[in-house]
Amino acid sequence: MSDKFDVIIVGAGPAGSAAALTLARAGLSVVVFERGAFPGAKNMFGGVLYTPILNKLIPKFWEEAPIERHIVKRRFSLLSSKSEAAFEFRCEDYNEKPPFNQSFSALRARFDPWFSKKAEEAGAMVIPETVVDDLIVKNGRVCGVKARREGGEVLADVVIAADGVNSFLAKKAGLRKDFSRAVLAVAAKEVISLPREVIEDRFSLEGQEGMAMEFFGDSVAGMVGGGFIYTNQETLSVGIACSIKSFIDKKVAPNDLLDRFKAHPSIKRLIKKGETLEYSGHMIPEGGFERVPQVYTDGLLLVGDAAHLVNASFYHEGTNLAMASGLYAAEAIIEAKEKDDFSAQTLKRYQKKLNNSFVMKDLKKYRAVEKWSHENLKFFEEYPGIALEMLKDYFSISEVPKETIQKEAYRKVRTHISPIQAFLELNKFRKTFF
Amino acid sequence: MRLEDKLFLDKYRVDSESHLKIKNPEACLKCKEKQCTLVCPVGVYKWDSDEKKIIVGWENCIEMGACMVACNEFDNIDMIYPRGGYGISYKYG
Numbered sequence: 001m002s003d004k005f006d007v008i009i010v011g012a013g014p015a016g017s018a019a020a021l022t023l024a025r026a027g028l029s030v031v032v033f034e035r036g037a038f039p040g041a042k043n044m045f046g047g048v049l050y051t052p053i054l055n056k057l058i059p060k061f062w063e064e065a066p067i068e069r070h071i072v073k074r075r076f077s078l079l080s081s082k083s084e085a086a087f088e089f090r091c092e093d094y095n096e097k098p099p100f101n102q103s104f105s106a107l108r109a110r111f112d113p114w115f116s117k118k119a120e121e122a123g124a125m126v127i128p129e130t131v132v133d134d135l136i137v138k139n140g141r142v143c144g145v146k147a148r149r150e151g152g153e154v155l156a157d158v159v160i161a162a163d164g165v166n167s168f169l170a171k172k173a174g175l176r177k178d179f180s181r182a183v184l185a186v187a188a189k190e191v192i193s194l195p196r197e198v199i200e201d202r203f204s205l206e207g208q209e210g211m212a213m214e215f216f217g218d219s220v221a222g223m224v225g226g227g228f229i230y231t232n233q234e235t236l237s238v239g240i241a242c243s244i245k246s247f248i249d250k251k252v253a254p255n256d257l258l259d260r261f262k263a264h265p266s267i268k269r270l271i272k273k274g275e276t277l278e279y280s281g282h283m284i285p286e287g288g289f290e291r292v293p294q295v296y297t298d299g300l301l302l303v304g305d306a307a308h309l310v311n312a313s314f315y316h317e318g319t320n321l322a323m324a325s326g327l328y329a330a331e332a333i334i335e336a337k338e339k340d341d342f343s344a345q346t347l348k349r350y351q352k353k354l355n356n357s358f359v360m361k362d363l364k365k366y367r368a369v370e371k372w373s374h375e376n377l378k379f380f381e382e383y384p385g386i387a388l389e390m391l392k393d394y395f396s397i398s399e400v401p402k403e404t405i406q407k408e409a410y411r412k413v414r415t416h417i418s419p420i421q422a423f424l425e426l427n428k429f430r431k432t433f434f
Numbered sequence: 435m436r437l438e439d440k441l442f443l444d445k446y447r448v449d450s451e452s453h454l455k456i457k458n459p460e461a462c463l464k465c466k467e468k469q470c471t472l473v474c475p476v477g478v479y480k481w482d483s484d485e486k487k488i489i490v491g492w493e494n495c496i497e498m499g500a501c502m503v504a505c506n507e508f509d510n511i512d513m514i515y516p517r518g519g520y521g522i523s524y525k526y527g
Binding site (some may be wrong): 249 | 435437440441442444447466469472473474475476477496497498499500502503504506512514515516517518519521523524525526527
């Protein structure tokens with residue numbers, strides 16, 4: 001290995017590979033250290049990859065990328081123990097031609113190796129099975145990393161920490177913000193095998209069409225978070241994600257919550273006769289705008305989950321933000337290389353690019369989501385049940401005149417919440433999420 | 435399906451040494467809630483009420499780090515990543 005690279009990237013996930021690809025194309029010498037047996041070996045996500053940035057980096061990626069289905073249908077539903085109310089949206093415009101609606105279900109142990117390979121083909125050196133434990137800092141400047149291998153001290157002008165949500169490197173550089181239980185979620189997921197025809201019949205899909213489903217309320221026992229099902233070609237990604245705080249408050253373990261979700265009548269019929277192929281889990285940085293740290297310092301940039309870049313609103317966008325941050329970090333480094341100045345002052349360009357892009361604009365728009373979630377527990381614990389009970393009463397058929405039924409249904413709702421309170425709380429919900 | 439059976443499906447390359455450490459076992463005696471036993475999706479941490487200590491089943495660890503966040507009151511869990519290529523290796527992810 002050469003003594004010094006232009007750039008060292010730690011982590012071959014979407015953020016690291018997007019940066020590596022961009023830098024290698026610009027002719028910089030890049031080495032990527034990945035601790036897994038291969039890129040993607042340690043990675044999992046719920047299941048939908050948003051691709052505007054990928055499409056920019058690799059036009060017509062869909063012709064070769066290992067993606068599963070293009071999402072034509074989104075469904076949000078509210079569960080109580082026995083009822084379900086859902087909102088579903090399907091659009092034929094999302095079904096016309098690639099890249100469709102820039103949303104594809106995917107499996108990370110398949111997608112990430114492909115994306116990393118693209119960076120490698122562009123000239124980046126990708127070294128798997130290598131943990132990076134520390135940064136080399138000289139005169140207050142990051143100038144390399146200490147990899148856990150023989151001759152593991154490697155130098156570079158800039159280091160990109162793409163080392164995921166735990167980012168030990170961001171912590172060592174003193175860039176990490178509060179890492180509390182409310183701002184981090186734990187996800188647990190099963191990949192469940194079903195024949196392609198069964199998936200298509202059951203979810204009313206054709207060919208490569210896919211669907212994204214999210215479930216709130218009793219799906220996760222009233223905890224802050226939700227359950228999900230994403231359709232892959234011959235598997236379903238079935239899981240739950242809730243804040244660490246709510247697992248602790250409710251004294252429920254993630255796997256038990258996942259089993260409970262799978263046993264709900266509305267879910268059970270969708271995964272019937274499926275065979276579990278893999279069980280996985282991951283932590284998600286859901287603190288949003290307020291928790292994004294300063295993403296640069298002398299000789300170091302943070303990207304992706306390491307920079308806490310996840311949009312945890314109804315969009316659930318992470319990998320796209322990761323790729324965007326990798327791209328902007330690379331662009332800032334290319335400019336710094338031209339000036340041969342890798343100080344914080346120059347690398348600050350990355351923060352500016354991030355701030356001016358959809359990444360920070362979106363996070364800013366949804367900045368109140370995390371706080372709202374933990375201050376409005378009724379929306380998770382109590383209101384789904386009340387709303388579904390009202391719907392049940394409304395649609396129940398009997399000899400009682402409809403007017404009496406409806407009055408009684410509204411009277412029951414009012415015992416839980418006054419109309420003014422409902423108006424105010426729904427308005428706050430609207431302001432937070434829309 | 436039991437958790438043990440789910441974990442049996444996953445592919446691990448298990449190292450000979452633990453990458454997880456309880457820094458001070460005495461601190462666990464003071465900890466009432468034992469949050470580490472709750473938040474881990476693979477149940478790495480178990481309270482042994484006879485031995486009065488946390489048993490760390492690090493072989494099943496999926497390296498997500500939630501245990502460290504759960505234990506932020508006592509900050510008593512030390513986690514490093516397993517050696518390169520060791521630990522969990524997803525096939526689907």
